[in-house]
Amino acid sequence: MILGAGIMQGPAIRTARDMELETVVIDGNPRAPCAGLADRFECIDLKDKEAIAEFALSEKKSAGLSGVLTAGTDFSATVAWVAERLGLPGIPYETALNASDKSRMRQCFRSAGVPSPAFITLDAVPGAAYELPFPYPAVVKPVDNMGSRGCRKVSGAGELIPAAEDALAFSRSGSAIVESYMEGPEYSVDALVFGGDVTICGLADRHIFFPPYFIEMGHTMPAVLEPEAAAALLDTFKLGIAALGIRNGAAKGDIKLTPSGPMIGEIAARLSGGYMSGWTYPYSSGVNPVRGAIEIALGRAPSETAPVRRWTSAERAFISIPGTVRSIHGAEEAAAIPGIRDVFLRAEPGSWMVFPENNVEKAGNVIAAAETRTAAAAAADRAARSILLRLAAPDQDTDAFLSEKSENPPAGQFPPDAFTLSPEQRSLLARIPDPDFLPAGKGSPQIFIIPFPGLYRPEITDYTGRSVPESIEAVRKITGLPLPFAGGGSENGSPVLGRRFWAALVRGGYQGAAYTVDSLIRNREA
Structure with a gap:
């Protein structure tokens, strides 16, 4: 069973079918773009863990449900709830909550001595006289959302209240955290975890722009780092995985290399979204980590995890200023550029666009792969610039x-x-x-x-x-x-x-x- 039928879950559905597994896919959107790939699709709100567990139990009794997973969604806790209720392989529900609630996550890191920023939790908008227990700048974010929704940097007390209002509005639980801002370049990393053994499945440079927000305009796989720095990042990531209690499953981390060393931004108990686990790492390494995640969800050790090539894959986003899309130009031209593997349009004629304040408000993405970093980055950059959105006038x-x-x-x-x-x-x-x-x-x-x-x-x-x-x-x-x-x-x-x-x-x-x-x-x- 796969939770989610969006673009980010497409690789999991296709990989499961390639493995000759029957796929049952759940999504709250009956028109989810990858729903048609499933052997069976069921429309259930992914937040409704009780309803999903009840449906999964009926599937287990009638068809022999063997495993459950997600990739690139907020719902690893729902996966763990179902697995725990049905006795399927996976992580404990409490562990999933540790990796889903950023306040709990920070407490786990603090208790285990894992490098991460100082933080406080907010359940309401603070008063004008409130003082943080650590110096500015800081970052305010919901405890339980992804895609940088409701997340922004604040440079002083005057910015804290509107940032807290935004973060709390994006939180399903009504809580936010404020954490000390970490200086330094940011990286993303994926891993498979089986019996506590961690297999790294890609370390990428993240390209973050447009403060005070954190808009990822792309990533490049693999990251360019000195071996000692890469080892330090990955060692810290593994400490974070252990602190959260993830022993059988997947882990996705965002980590910064600060002047004082690696510090963890966050770790999720799933493979990444953002086109990394399903696209750029397979293109760069020849390894499909989704296959390993499915094997772990079935109680098996992951196989075929050793890279078979060392290419570079680059993902780039394109964005829009505010307005309504009249027409889109250049997508076919972008797709024809040598090295381009994928073009994803999030906009269409009639779409209302905004300048992005989070990573779900971009207009689209392109992905390139090549033997060299220079070639991959150049192809992706050129393709992203080739796609043009004409806005309707007047607006x-x-x-x-x-x-x-x-x-x-x-x-x-x-x-x-x-x-x-x-x-x-x-x-x-x-x-x-x-x-x-x-x-x-x-x-x-x-x-x-x-x-x-x-x-x-x-x-x-x-x-x-x-x-x-x-x-x-x-x-x-x-x-x-x-x-x-x-x-x-x-x-x-x-x-x-x-x-x-x-x-x-x-x-x-x-x-x-x-x-x-x-x-x-x-x-x-x-």
Whole structure:
């Protein structure tokens, strides 16, 4: 039995079928994307552990249910509840709670002396006079959610109350933790655990952006680390697994290499989501850890765990500014790039998008694999930049986002501008004329752009690595307009895009610029 029929559970369902096992898959969404892969699908809310246990018991009596697992969900505690009730292989329910509730997890680490940050637990929003028992910066997060939902960094007391409100709203149990912020690069690691023996199944660099939130814009497998540092990270991870009591199952950890050494962010009693256990580790190593997790769930030792190749696999995300998707361009082009293995679209025409504050609000992901890290990363980066989302105009959310002034953005502004300009470049931007709405003949064949040469240098890129010339080409592609640069009188009374266009590009990247063009056309044809 597999809990979850989303994209992240697809590898488990397919692997079980490849192992000639009958699959019974449960999800609360009757239209879950991988429900059709199951031999049998049952629609039950994954939070309803009693109903799932009752259903599992009937399956065991009628069909001989042999094991239960999940991957990439919040519901390892439900798995443990069912396994314990039915006498199936797995971890104890209390152990699963240790790995599901971040407050309990931190207490286990503290008791066992496992390096992890100082923390406190909140069951309500603190008062204005509340003082943390450790210095800022800190991180506030729900005790029982994944995907960085409700998780943010706070730099001072003035930010604590709104962060706590957000974290508590995302908590199913109504609790949050505040922990000391850990400086340093972050890594993800997967493992299989059988009889207390830990088999590492991948150590990856995580690429985290957009403070105060923690948005993973990708990961690269394997991580680039000195052997001593990697060994220290993995040793600390294993100590954390033991402290939680995980002896038979899987474990997924997020761990930082701080100036004082490795410190554990968290450990879940399951294989990872985020395309790691089901995609990037198999691509890089030739090993499918999901197979081992299924074997452990059946009471068997994991097999075929030794890597058979040493490639690199890179996953990259692409995001959107706020608005409603009008059309999507470039997905087929991205899929055709050498080295690209997968393209996952989370958006479609009509989707309402936001600038992500967590890892479930991204527009999609691409995955590449190659013999070298350079080739894999380059393919993934190129593919992510190839997929373009055109937003519908008019839209109040897009207008509000673009109207946030970019001339002098405050330090740490969120959402950030797509392009970071120097004071000199901002001064040049302010001096560009803005003739967008000068009278022009209806249906004029061309729209021109006033040049802004100070932005054309290749080192000036947006937060996905897209240069200004590449962004202009993206606007031309999705609008279908040539948009030549003005000069020499060639515009001859046609509409000309000036400061407003460039400010939209700086603020919202190619999407903001294309939206400005679409808005101008709509206004002229109204």
